[in-house]
Amino acid sequence: MANNNKALANASKAKKDEFYTQLTDIENELKHYRQHFCGKTIFCNCDDPFESNFVKYFAMHFNSFGLKKLIATCYATSPVMYTQLSFFGDDVETVDNSKKPYVIEISEITDENGDGAIDLQDFELILKKNPPRILKGDGDFRSAECIEFLKEADIVVTNPPFSLFREYVAQLIEYDKKFIIVGNQNAITYKEIFPLMKDNKMWIGYKSGDMSFTVPENYEERATRFWVDENGQKWRSLGNICWYTNLDIQKRHEDIILFRFYNSEDYPHYDNYDAIEVSKVADIPCDYNGVMGVPITFMDKFNPEQFEIIGATESEGKGFSNGLWIEDSKVAQPLIHGERKYKRIFIRKK
Numbered sequence: 366m367a368n369n370n371k372a373l374a375n376a377s378k379a380k381k382d383e384f385y386t387q388l389t390d391i392e393n394e395l396k397h398y399r400q401h402f403c404g405k406t407i408f409c410n411c412d413d414p415f416e417s418n419f420v421k422y423f424a425m426h427f428n429s430f431g432l433k434k435l436i437a438t439c440y441a442t443s444p445v446m447y448t449q450l451s452f453f454g455d456d457v458e459t460v461d462n463s464k465k466p467y468v469i470e471i472s473e474i475t476d477e478n479g480d481g482a483i484d485l486q487d488f489e490l491i492l493k494k495n496p497p498r499i500l501k502g503d504g505d506f507r508s509a510e511c512i513e514f515l516k517e518a519d520i521v522v523t524n525p526p527f528s529l530f531r532e533y534v535a536q537l538i539e540y541d542k543k544f545i546i547v548g549n550q551n552a553i554t555y556k557e558i559f560p561l562m563k564d565n566k567m568w569i570g571y572k573s574g575d576m577s578f579t580v581p582e583n584y585e586e587r588a589t590r591f592w593v594d595e596n597g598q599k600w601r602s603l604g605n606i607c608w609y610t611n612l613d614i615q616k617r618h619e620d621i622i623l624f625r626f627y628n629s630e631d632y633p634h635y636d637n638y639d640a641i642e643v644s645k646v647a648d649i650p651c652d653y654n655g656v657m658g659v660p661i662t663f664m665d666k667f668n669p670e671q672f673e674i675i676g677a678t679e680s681e682g683k684g685f686s687n688g689l690w691i692e693d694s695k696v697a698q699p700l701i702h703g704e705r706k707y708k709r710i711f712i713r714k715k
Contacts, residue, residue: 384578384601386524386547388418394572394608395422398545401520401612403431408518410506411525413439414469414497419523424488427474435471436514441503466504467497468514506533515540520612522546531557534609538566543612545570550605553661554689554708562664563674563691570608571616573665577602607665620671623651632657636700640711658699658709661689675711 409419414437423435469492476483477490502508506515506525515521515536524547525533535557537544550573552558561567580599590602625631627650632641640656643649646663656675667674676694689708690697698705 383581383584384524384527384603385416385580386418386576386578388421390572390576391418391422394570395522395545397571397614397616398610398612399430401543402426404433405519406434406436406517407432408514408521409435409437409523410511410515410521411440411523412437414467414492417523420469421485423522424471424474425485427471427488428483433472433519434517436468436518438468438500438504438506438511438514439466440505441466465499466502467499468504468510469497507536512536512540515542519543520545531555534558534561534567543610545608545610545612547576547606548609549603550607550661552609553664556690559677559689560691562667563677565669567609567611568617568667569665570610570614573607575602575604576606618668618670620668621646621649621666623649625650627653633701635696635706636703638694638696638699638711640699642699642701642706642709654714656711656713658706658711661708661710663710663712671715672712673715675713677711678706678709 420437477487521544580601592600625648640658643657643659676691677689679690679697
């Protein structure tokens, strides 16, 4: 019974953070990874095959990228999974009355309509001729079925449920998978995530900051960052979204340009830790070789060839088990003249 209750609670959380990524945001990010896709099996394991823009993106570029295979699975509680929404905005059609999640596996996209071009119309025709296969389980990324697909995949690309981000990343690491995923920037501070970033097992991609998502019809209205467009579609924007990956990208090898010079007045020393305070990433001094405390936004600019990460501070009032913390830092919250500073990452130039 306890396991059932836990599963229901997780399903409830997953339904609440159904955020659907815009195709333009996917295109703007994934254009930087094209060299990684050739000959690879792509797995979108949180994506309704008929609704997901991730599936649409890889279907459009299947041949130009030289993909080996595209796999997509959706979760049983997805609010859109029982409708076939045409890629071209046609009427909604009922897919199935069994209320089961399904999977698509595409190994080839050919010119189905004979117009001399291969595009989404061909992909739609392929899906109509070869309908998705109903899964035995609920389509949860942690299910045995989906794990088997994960084992087959080379790269996982999706927008996983934010509430399950820790578990989702842990699974990717466990199965040693390459990935490009959307997440909340606050995930940097999770005790399960930050050590991976410190040890160069994952890092932030290109886009970081504000992103807008479509949300289901039953999504609760918000006072801010929420609107309904002229077509009745609900939208939600978040200001702290970023892409996480473990694929090598050019951005990761770009140095932060340092032009400030150290002085004791602008860079005070912490009361309780042998490091100086740098309140803005842009203000990192070029002539200081000791340990520095910087904001978590540093991770968006982090080049492991330029800096090493020493440790990090704890979230105030949460205890060492819940927040961003590396024991080597030996400090929960840095103090300057007795005043606590917000979460800091301790770095040193190489």
